[in-house]
Amino acid sequence: MNTPARTKRRPGLLMDIPVLDYREALELQHSLVDARHAGRLDRDVFILLEHPPVFTLGRRGGLENLTVPEEMLRRRGIPVVPIERGGNITYHGPGQAVGYPIVHLPSAGWKVVSFVEALEEIMIRTAADFGVSARRDGRNRGVWVNGKKLGSIGIAVRHGVSFHGFALNAVVDLEPFGWVNPCGLAGVEMTSLARETGKTLDMKAVRRSVLHHTAHVLGLDLQPVNRKP
Template identity: 55%
Template sequence: MATEADPIEVPNSPDGWWIDLPPTDYQQAMDLQLAVVAAKTGGRLDADVILCLEHPRVFTLGRRGGRENLCVSDDFLARKGIRVMPTDRGGNITYHGPGQLVVYPIIHLSRRRLKVVEFVSALEQAMIRTAGHWNIAAGTDPLNRGVWLNGDKLGSIGITVRRGVSFHGLALNVNTEMAPFGWINPCGLQKVRMTSIAQHLETPVPMEEARRVMAGHLADCLGLTLTTMDAVALCEKIGHRIGAMPNIL
């Protein structure tokens, strides 16, 4: 396992927008991503867009499925108030919840002449550098994507590319509750433990700081100059119904 990743060399690109969202329902975030993708592929939006948020507790399935890696019953999940959502991202089952930093970079890869493998490596590097802000020496695993720490998984990646535009993205465990990961085989991997920055430090870290640090490193890794954009302004610009995003009002 590597403890340090090489910088990703990417061509210069137009400025991008960084959108900080409050805790956002998974389907609402998915609908917003699709609206941004449609605006970009339809030629109505040139800027790249990066959404940053936390989700309420939810299990999501990837294109490879994942219900076979769910280790608890539907009744158990109902009692815990956790939904299971199918998605079109790559990968298998994973968990999202409060304290997990979720970042959805909606990037026109083909216009930037950026290969998918290079893009995924850039997302891994951004997570590694963010963990390094707290002196945590995370790294990659040549056999499994994501970011790892002493054999435990710290961050996950699952993306989709539609007409050259990426969406979905990364999930870095900052202050994440670990128990729900024990109810699945994370990312379809058996006998894999998940960890978090807070678990390693034995103390929580401010999510606002984690967002700020991630924004800087992701901009560097992707060669973007990011400008903060108000979520309401983004929705108005792309014609996404504001009422579909009640939490941002």
């Protein structure tokens, strides 16, 4: 399946943030969703960032898929945060390109399933820019390389507005993924663009690629703004 890019672009806003604490990012998303729904914000927003180390639990929970003692995470200062997105437990950390599209789906003409496929397409095209052939897999949403998971997706929709999004492993430390059954899938190995290419990658180049494909696939003309548009 190949999700076509949208030829007609709508105005959108870009928040390109180097690193942001997960809870702060969640609060930012909630405020943007509320503003978009209330009409105080008249266009969609794409947030691109990286997170300090954190585990998040989706609506299905996932603490049962943590394979190390919670005390070990506390000693390392890694929080576990329950949230409202779909999916199970996952890890975020530096070197992972995280995209949060705050999109009013009805006005943009998106159905939830096609929107999720579009987010997968962004990661597939980004991986291809670095010589990695990623694809979808029937086992779980996201993108995969030779049976290993490269990027994850979990979204939520409130008042027709999407939030949460995708996480593409670029140069992230993969060790913490070994402390869970990623996305609730036992025996699944996570990978990264760096591991698949065997090269030292420039995270800035990965982020530029993500932004380029986000604009094309979602049909957004992204104008940079500060965190509070």
